[in-house]
Amino acid sequence: MYWRVILLNVLSGFINCSADINREKAERLMAETPLIDGHNDLPWQMRQLFNNELEKMDLNTLEKTHTNIPKIKAGHLSAQFWAAYVPCESQYKDAVRQTVEQIDVVHRLCRLYPDDLIFATSTDDILTAFQQNKTASLIGVEGGHSIDSSLGTLRMFYNLGVRYLTLTHSCNTPWADNWLVDTGKDTAINNGLSDFGKELIKEMNRIGMLIDLAHVSEKVMNLVLDLSNAPVIFSHSSAYEVCNSKRNVPDDVLKRVAQKKGIVMVNFYNDYVTCQKTANLSNVADHFDHIKKVAGHEIIGFGGDYDGVTRVPKGLEDVSKYPDLVAELLRRGWTDIEVKAALGNNLLRVFKEVEKVRDSMSSVKPYEVPIPYADVVNPCRTMYGYPPQDNAGSMVSLGLHLPVLTLLLHGTIVWLF
Amino acid sequence: MLFLNPLQSLWTAWQSQGCTVTSLLVIVLLPWSSSTSVEQKTLDLMRREPLIDGHNDLALQLRINYNNRLSTIDLHNLSKTHTDIERLKAGHVGAQMWSAYVLCSSQDKDAVRLTLEQIDVIKRMCSNYEELELVTSSTAVRETKKIGCLIAIEGGHSIDSSLPALRMFYDLGVRSLALTHTCNTPWAETSSSIHRVYQRDISLTEFGKEVVKEMNRLGMMIDLSHSSVSTARAVLLISRAPVIFSHSSASAVCNNPRNVPDDLLQLLKKNGGIVMVNLYNRFVACGKKANIATVADHFDHIKKIAGSESIGIGGDYDGARG
Numbered sequence: 169m170y171w172r173v174i175l176l177n178v179l180s181g182f183i184n185c186s187a188d189i190n191r192e193k194a195e196r197l198m199a200e201t202p203l204i205d206g207h208n209d210l211p212w213q214m215r216q217l218f219n220n221e222l223e224k225m226d227l228n229t230l231e232k233t234h235t236n237i238p239k240i241k242a243g244h245l246s247a248q249f250w251a252a253y254v255p256c257e258s259q260y261k262d263a264v265r266q267t268v269e270q271i272d273v274v275h276r277l278c279r280l281y282p283d284d285l286i287f288a289t290s291t292d293d294i295l296t297a298f299q300q301n302k303t304a305s306l307i308g309v310e311g312g313h314s315i316d317s318s319l320g321t322l323r324m325f326y327n328l329g330v331r332y333l334t335l336t337h338s339c340n341t342p343w344a345d346n347w348l349v350d351t352g353k354d355t356a357i358n359n360g361l362s363d364f365g366k367e368l369i370k371e372m373n374r375i376g377m378l379i380d381l382a383h384v385s386e387k388v389m390n391l392v393l394d395l396s397n398a399p400v401i402f403s404h405s406s407a408y409e410v411c412n413s414k415r416n417v418p419d420d421v422l423k424r425v426a427q428k429k430g431i432v433m434v435n436f437y438n439d440y441v442t443c444q445k446t447a448n449l450s451n452v453a454d455h456f457d458h459i460k461k462v463a464g465h466e467i468i469g470f471g472g473d474y475d476g477v478t479r480v481p482k483g484l485e486d487v488s489k490y491p492d493l494v495a496e497l498l499r500r501g502w503t504d505i506e507v508k509a510a511l512g513n514n515l516l517r518v519f520k521e522v523e524k525v526r527d528s529m530s531s532v533k534p535y536e537v538p539i540p541y542a543d544v545v546n547p548c549r550t551m552y553g554y555p556p557q558d559n560a561g562s563m564v565s566l567g568l569h570l571p572v573l574t575l576l577l578h579g580t581i582v583w584l585f
Numbered sequence: 586m587l588f589l590n591p592l593q594s595l596w597t598a599w600q601s602q603g604c605t606v607t608s609l610l611v612i613v614l615l616p617w618s619s620s621t622s623v624e625q626k627t628l629d630l631m632r633r634e635p636l637i638d639g640h641n642d643l644a645l646q647l648r649i650n651y652n653n654r655l656s657t658i659d660l661h662n663l664s665k666t667h668t669d670i671e672r673l674k675a676g677h678v679g680a681q682m683w684s685a686y687v688l689c690s691s692q693d694k695d696a697v698r699l700t701l702e703q704i705d706v707i708k709r710m711c712s713n714y715e716e717l718e719l720v721t722s723s724t725a726v727r728e729t730k731k732i733g734c735l736i737a738i739e740g741g742h743s744i745d746s747s748l749p750a751l752r753m754f755y756d757l758g759v760r761s762l763a764l765t766h767t768c769n770t771p772w773a774e775t776s777s778s779i780h781r782v783y784q785r786d787i788s789l790t791e792f793g794k795e796v797v798k799e800m801n802r803l804g805m806m807i808d809l810s811h812s813s814v815s816t817a818r819a820v821l822l823i824s825r826a827p828v829i830f831s832h833s834s835a836s837a838v839c840n841n842p843r844n845v846p847d848d849l850l851q852l853l854k855k856n857g858g859i860v861m862v863n864l865y866n867r868f869v870a871c872g873k874k875a876n877i878a879t880v881a882d883h884f885d886h887i888k889k890i891a892g893s894e895s896i897g898i899g900g901d902y903d904g905a906r907g
Contacts, residue, residue, distance in 0.1 A: 220749070265697040265745045272749035275756070316695065320653070320702035327708075327757055534709060536654040548694045552687065553648045 187495070194494035194507075195244065201508040202246030202298040203490055204515045206433030206469055207308065207382070207404035209251045209476030210235045211273040220273055227281055234474035234486040237284050240303055242488035247294045247304035247512065249332060249403060250274045251476065252314070256339035259313035260546040264321060267314035271328050274307050289329045291519045294512075308380060308403055311337030312344055317364070317539040319371055331519075332378035332403060335365075335388060342543045343368060345385040350414040360387035364539045366395055371535040373397045376526030378519065381405075382415070382435075382471070389421050398525040399430040399518045404471035406435045406455045409462070411443040419462050426463040431518045433471025434459070438479040449483030453496045456510065465506040469515050628677070635679020637726065639861030639899030640737070640810070640832035642684045643668045644707050646903045653706040660714055667902035670716050673732055680726045680733030682761060682831060683707045684904070685743070689768035689780050692742035697750060700743040704757050707736050721758045737808065737831060740766030741773055746792065748799050755803045761831065762800065763808035764793070764816060772796060774813040776842040788815035794823055801825045809833075810843070810863075810899070817849055827858035832899030834863045834883045837890075839871040847890050854891040861899030862887070 213233050218224045230236040240248075252270035254263050278287040286297045288304035297304035307330045315321045315333070322333065336346035340357050343365035348354035358365065369392055372379050379396055380403045381389050392400055402425070408416040417425070417432050425432055434455045438447040441455065459468050474480070474487050483492055497507055541554045646666045651657055663669040673681065685703035687696050711717040711734035720726050720733040736759045744750040744762070751762070764770070767777035769784060772793035789797075797820055800807050807828040809817040820828060830853075836844040845853070845860050853860065862883050866875040869883065887896050 262697075262745065264695075264701070265747055265750055268697065268753045269747060269749040272753055275752075316698045318698050318702055320705035321698055323705050324701045324757055328753055533656050536652075536656055538652060550688065550691045550694055550699070552691060552695075552699060553652045 187499075190495040190498040191491060193498055194491045197504060197507050198244035198246075198491060198494060198511060202294060202304070202512040203244050203470060204247040204249075204294065204304075204512040205245060205474075205487075205490075206249050206401065206431075206471030206515070207251055207310075207435075207476065208235060208248050208472065208474050208487070209253060210474075211250050211270050211277075212253050213475045214273050214277075215270065220269060222273070222276055222280055227277070227284075234480065237281065239486050239488040240284065243486075243490040245303055245487055245490065246298050247288065247306065247515075249306045249308040250277075251310045252307050252330065253310035253337070253476070254314060256311065256313060256337055259339060259341070260316075260548055263311075263313050264316050264318075267309060267325075268328075271307055271309075271325070271330065274305060275329070278305050287329065289331055291516050291523065294516065294519075306331050308332040308334065308378075310334045310380075311339075311383070312341040312368075313337065313339060317342050317544050319368065319535055319538075322368070322371065322377070323375060323534065326375050326377055330377070332380045332401065333372065334380040334382055334403060335384050335392070337383050341365075342539060344388055347383055347385055347414045349385045349387075356385065356387070360385065360391045361395075362543065364537075364543065366391075367535050367537065369395045370397075373522075373525055374529045374532050374534070376523055378522055386414075386418065386421070389417070390424070393421070393424045393428055393430075396428070397529075398522045399428050400425070401430055401469075401515075401518060402432040402471070404433055404435040404437075404473040404476075406440050406452075407432075407458045407462075410455050410458050411441055413440050413443055415440050422459060422463040422467065426467050429466070429517065429521065431467050431469045431514050432459055432463075433469035433515070436472045436474070436480050436484050437477040438481060439477075441481060445479055447479075447481040449481055449489075449493055449496055452481055452484060452493060453500060456497055456502075457500060460502075460506065465502075465509050466514055466517075468510045469512075470510065631677035635677055636898060637680040637682075637733075638678055638902075639682050639829065639897055640684055640739075640863070640904070641668055641681050641900065641902050642686060642904040643902075644683055644703050644710070645686050647706055647710070648703065653702060655706065655709055655713060660710060670714060670732075674716070678732055680720065680729070680735060682735045682737040682899075683710075684737050684739045685759065686739035686766065687743060689740065689742060689766055689782075692768055692770070692782065693745075696740075696742050697745050697747075700738060700754070701757075704736055704738075704754070704759065707734065708758070710734070719758060721760055735760050737761035737763070737806075739763045739808075740768070740811070741770040741796070742766065742768060744796075746771050748795065751796065751799060751805070752803065755805050759805065761806040761808050761829065763810055763831065764796070764812050764820070766811050774816045775811055776813045777811065788813055789819035793819075797824055813842075814846060814849060817845075818852065821849070821852045821856050821858075824856065827856050828853070829858055829897075830860045830899070832863040832865075832901040832904075833860055834868045834880075835860070835886045835890075838879075838882050838886050839869060841868050841871055843868050845887075850887060850891040850895065854895055857894075859895050859897045860887055860891070861897035864898075864900045864902070865904070 214220055228237050252267055254266040258266050278285045285305045286302045288294055288306050294304040309330050312335045335344045340346050343362040345356045345358055349356045379400045382403045382405045406416045408418040441447040441451045650665050661670045687699035691699050711719040717734050718729050718731040726733045738759050741764045764773040765775040768780035768782055769775050771783050772790040774788040808831045810830045810833045834844045836846040869875040870879045
């Protein structure tokens with residue numbers, strides 16, 4: 169009788185020890201290699217909760233969000249791409265101005281918390297921040313609608329430190345289709361990418377802007393993988409075969425990402441993890457396992473989508489929980505190299521290569537041809553600067569209507585007389 | 586939509602900015618020496634102390650004529666503009682404040698995007714040509730061996746009433762903002778009556794005062810060209826830093842709303858700011874014709890009221906004005 173109790177105690181002790189060992193190892197690995205997360209919407213929460221009046225909150229004690237400084241420290245979050253996101257409703261209105269304001273929020277957060285956050289725009293910056301035990305803070309603009317079809321705006325965002333552009337959010341741009349097209353809830357207007365969209369990809373390669381394919385349609389994923397000279401990222405997408413949401417990445421695309429040496433940074437949103445309203449940490453680890461199995465450990469990263477979603481898994485309630493996920497990967501037999509690859513080495517490789525491609529294209533001239541005016545006609549857009557012949561779209565349609573109108577008029581006159 | 590500058594036809598005889606300014610200085614120095622040595626003295630002076638011009642709208646012309654496609658032109662020699670590199674060099678221009686201007690009709694529409702595109706074209710222009718160099722500080726202006734390029738936004742409508750946009754423009758290298766162009770913003774008043782928008786009694790609102798304070802904090806020059814006298818006065822009361830009029834002349838010589846009245850000149854003297862004299866006929870001679878001597882009268886008048894420390898040159902070349 170007693171021996172059973174003793175055996176149970178020993179076994180549970182062993183399991184606990186094991187769990188502790190993995191957790192400790194996770195912390196050790198995270199002290200050696202920076203965890204770089206691909207997508208966090210804290211700036212959006214700043215807008216929603218405080219109208220960007222950052223003096224009204226203290227990031228050291230903020231409770232309403234997944235992210236605050238103590239949680240960042242506990243989670244060993246060494247680098248974060250903060251999302252400069254504005255809603256699709258602002259497209260064709262004030263998207264550019266709002267995006268500029270969200271970019272400004274990241275800059276100001278870094279100035280307000282200089283002991284903990286440091287603005288970063290390069291692989292070197294990430295490593296320097298890691299050495300200083302601060303969180304490297306990068307910016308990703310989430311949605312092509314933020315650039316208002318303007319290459320000048322893209323370049324100026326890069327000058328402001330933006331280092332990735334998600335080509336679409338959940339709305340089409342005049343030059344790229346979004347993932348809702350694949351669900352039937354939206355209609356493709358470009359069959360993927362327009363000619364201007366293709367030039368945009370080349371311009372992003374030229375300036376060294378990471379191309380983010382989270383939120384785009386499958387057609388766009390494949391077109392960009394065809395066109396881009398640099399590796400691409402999915403800043404916050406998971407595996408389609410594990411949860412068949414069109415926000416996730418199908419196996420054939422995972423393989424193509426591996427060929428191009430890109431990265432897929434796993435999203436923690438329950439709806440994209442289990443395709444249901446609930447999920448747990450183990451479900452997220454399943455995505456890591458699947459991507460590793462199909463495409464190798466060199467294309468995996470973390471893209472939690474914290475503070476951008478309302479439903480996160482049990483066990484991953486906030487940004488302090490990353491070490492628990494890492495411990496689970498170790499428990500599942502991931503090697504140190506594989507874990508470190510997922511933590512940050514993969515992203516660093518991708519980013520470094522994007523920088524190399526940029527440097528190799530330094531003698532290439534900026535792309536200057538604006539999007540055709542006909543593709544962007546809307547009440548909030550002046551046609552400032554377009555020569556009259558670029559208005560050919562509207563002239564052609566008027567030309568087609570003229571014969572019809574003439575016939576109608578002729579018919580009317582005949583009828584009257 | 587866009588007006589062609591009537592100045593163009595009148596200044597065809599004066600193809601070079603250099604001729605104009607050189608001649609101006611010759612007239613100024615004439616009473617004291619023979620004409621040959623005055624010209625030599627002028628050139629020596631300008632070689633030692635290169636000219637900083639407060640306002641040039643070449644970027645606007647690049648938009649109108651080439652839709653910002655710099656690859657289609659050679660900036661060394663342009664036929665459609667007052668400005669190109671050869672003439673800048675001939676004029677001994679040491680630094681130029683390039684205007685990133687977008688139309689008032691884009692206010693509340695796509696002004697921010699258009700402004701970003703104008704900043705982009707100025708930056709590309711200044712990095713594409715080895716004779717030009719983008720500068721963003723007084724030290725850099727002094728030390729550059731090339732023609733220094735400063736970026737100036739012409740009109741508060743470009744910031745869409747957003748202080749973050751103002752800050753981000755500063756981060757992009759913009760170092761001057763004219764509070765208005767020919768249209769009121771929701772927070773500041775223009776001297777023009779062309780656009781009847783945001784009309785109210787207060788020339789500078791509480792938000793407008795915050796804009797001024799934020800510009801002081803950032804180190805962005807406040808440009809009062811195009812602002813109403815009332816707005817200018819309100820700014821001069823609160824600005825902790827000197828202000829500029831990047832391209833305005835003296836009301837006492839030509840009584841045009843774009844020019845600066847004597848009482849403002851006196852406030853400006855206390856403020857430590859400058860008036861950079863505009864060369865546009867309508868602001869110089871209140872008419873269609875003007876000559877170098879008329880321009881020199883503005884210099885003389887401003888010197889008399891506010892002192893020589895308060896004067897500069899803001900030619901407004903390649904500008905389009907109504």
